[in-house]
Amino acid sequence: MSGLLEEMTAKALSLNIPLNVQLDLTYRCNEKCVHCYLDHNDHGEMTTAEIKHLLDEMADAGVFVLTLSGGEIFLRRDFFEILEHARRLMFCVKLKTNAVLIREREAARLRDLNVESIQISIYSHRPEVHDGITLIPGSLKRSVDAIRFLKSQGLKVIIANVLMIRNMQDYPGVRALAAELGVECTLDPTVTPMMDGNRSVLSLGVDPTALREVFRDSALVGDVDEFCAIPDENGGSALDAMPCSAGHSACYVSPYGDVFPCVQFPLPTGNVRKQRFIDIWRHSDQMNDVRSIRVKDLTTCSSCTHAATCTRCPGLAYMEGNMRGPSSQDCEKSFARTGIPSANMLAKKRAGANLVQIRTAAIPAGAIA
Amino acid sequence: MSSIYMARNPRVAARGLGGEMMIMSGRDSTLFTLNKTATILWQSADGETPLDEIVSRKICSEFDVDPKEALQDAESLARELASHEILQVSETPILQRHSGAEKSK
Numbered sequence: 001m002s003g004l005l006e007e008m009t010a011k012a013l014s015l016n017i018p019l020n021v022q023l024d025l026t027y028r029c030n031e032k033c034v035h036c037y038l039d040h041n042d043h044g045e046m047t048t049a050e051i052k053h054l055l056d057e058m059a060d061a062g063v064f065v066l067t068l069s070g071g072e073i074f075l076r077r078d079f080f081e082i083l084e085h086a087r088r089l090m091f092c093v094k095l096k097t098n099a100v101l102i103r104e105r106e107a108a109r110l111r112d113l114n115v116e117s118i119q120i121s122i123y124s125h126r127p128e129v130h131d132g133i134t135l136i137p138g139s140l141k142r143s144v145d146a147i148r149f150l151k152s153q154g155l156k157v158i159i160a161n162v163l164m165i166r167n168m169q170d171y172p173g174v175r176a177l178a179a180e181l182g183v184e185c186t187l188d189p190t191v192t193p194m195m196d197g198n199r200s201v202l203s204l205g206v207d208p209t210a211l212r213e214v215f216r217d218s219a220l221v222g223d224v225d226e227f228c229a230i231p232d233e234n235g236g237s238a239l240d241a242m243p244c245s246a247g248h249s250a251c252y253v254s255p256y257g258d259v260f261p262c263v264q265f266p267l268p269t270g271n272v273r274k275q276r277f278i279d280i281w282r283h284s285d286q287m288n289d290v291r292s293i294r295v296k297d298l299t300t301c302s303s304c305t306h307a308a309t310c311t312r313c314p315g316l317a318y319m320e321g322n323m324r325g326p327s328s329q330d331c332e333k334s335f336a337r338t339g340i341p342s343a344n345m346l347a348k349k350r351a352g353a354n355l356v357q358i359r360t361a362a363i364p365a366g367a368i369a
Numbered sequence: 370m371s372s373i374y375m376a377r378n379p380r381v382a383a384r385g386l387g388g389e390m391m392i393m394s395g396r397d398s399t400l401f402t403l404n405k406t407a408t409i410l411w412q413s414a415d416g417e418t419p420l421d422e423i424v425s426r427k428i429c430s431e432f433d434v435d436p437k438e439a440l441q442d443a444e445s446l447a448r449e450l451a452s453h454e455i456l457q458v459s460e461t462p463i464l465q466r467h468s469g470a471e472k473s474k
Binding site: 004008059064092 | 381382383387
């Protein structure tokens with residue numbers, strides 16, 4: 001984060017202003033990605049008028065960075081009307097899309113509307129792998145063509161590469177493709193549980209051994225020794241830190257108007273169809289509960305060796321059952337990085353050992369013939 | 370004295386934050402913050418009101434400054450903001466595509 005942005009974020013925190021909001025315009029999608037956490041049926045999306053009104057409220061609340069995402073945003077027929085309204089309100093607009101519906105004309109309109117950046121999901125440089133994940137034949141070609149159209153308009157494009165078992169070997173190819181196209185590339189090894197709590201998609205994620213290899217790729221992480229360094233003893237200022245920006249300077253709004261601390265943190269805090277956005281942000285008990293948490297308040301994690309360096313996601317922890325508890329996926333990442341088990345992993349191991357002892361002790365003498 | 374006209378560049382992203390304007394350049398996403406005086410210029414840049422009138426009405430009335438010096442400083446600031454493509458500056462009134470829609474806290 002740049003110095004000025006850091007300063008602005010600190011100011012937003014002190015003034016309790018939601019500087020960043022992700023607004024999903026729809027959960028409908030033209031791809032059927034095997035790992036997707038969304039229910040793609042339309043259960044009553046906000047209308048154009050409702051979204052414009054919400055954008056007015058967000059501008060009044062001080063929102064600066066507006067990320068429009070989905071589902072696939074270009075499936076909304078009113079997408080450009082919404083985008084025009086957002087830019088008229090002078091939001092810094094970022095888009096997340098699979099770009100399948102972006103051709104020359106759409107790219108030119110995005111340039112005219114001065115969109116800050118467009119993040120596009122690419123799973124592999126090989127059509128058989130990418131299309132095998134999206135389940136749409138030809139989708140890689142369409143997305144890559146779109147990146148070329150956007151680049152030709154001078155727009156900033158970021159390739160987002162979610163890493164799973166089936167595309168694990170392809171991330172160097174995706175990075176090479178990004179370099180060839182002249183765009184940035186980010187890698188994300190996190191598969192998110194379904195919004196209804198179903199965790200079966202997690203089995204698609206990379207295993208700890210593979211993750212360990214990824215974290216030791218200097219082309220990806222830079223200085224491997226520094227990235228994988230064993231953390232110092234926790235304590236000091238790290239324990240007073242906020243776990244992340246969710247609910248502090250950022251939040252998420254679903255296509256149905258539900259407000260959550262983050263897209264990956266499905267704790268309902270209010271609905272903009274019933275309350276003003278700023279009232280939910282400032283006065284929701286749930287939002288204020290999230291806001292009150294500091295690292296020192298976390299059960300298990302506050303005493304963990306990784307407390308100061310862990311990427312613990314409070315939303316993933318919430319989906320595991322306790323927003324003040326550990327996020328096992330992040331425990332695995334810390335372990336893959338450093339080789340040091342987290343406090344949560346050690347506690348689970350002890351609990352497992354205890355269970356064995358109880359079972360042994362419970363067998364009555366003479367029961368085994 | 371001749372004066373200039375200023376209009377907000379519709380390509381930027383902008384938001385008020387605690388009395389300051391936070392502005393992101395549409396050219397290269399560089400982030401700027403405007404101090405109180407620059408914020409007054411930004412908020413008054415409607416493309417129609419000449420700079421000398423803005424300075425006289427909104428700066429000299431608020432700050433204890435010499436009007437001539439204030440106008441020189443304001444013009445210099447306006448041209449600097451124009452060099453970053455935050456403002457548009459012209460010798461004649463500027464027709465704006467998006468008018469006065471930025472929100473300020």
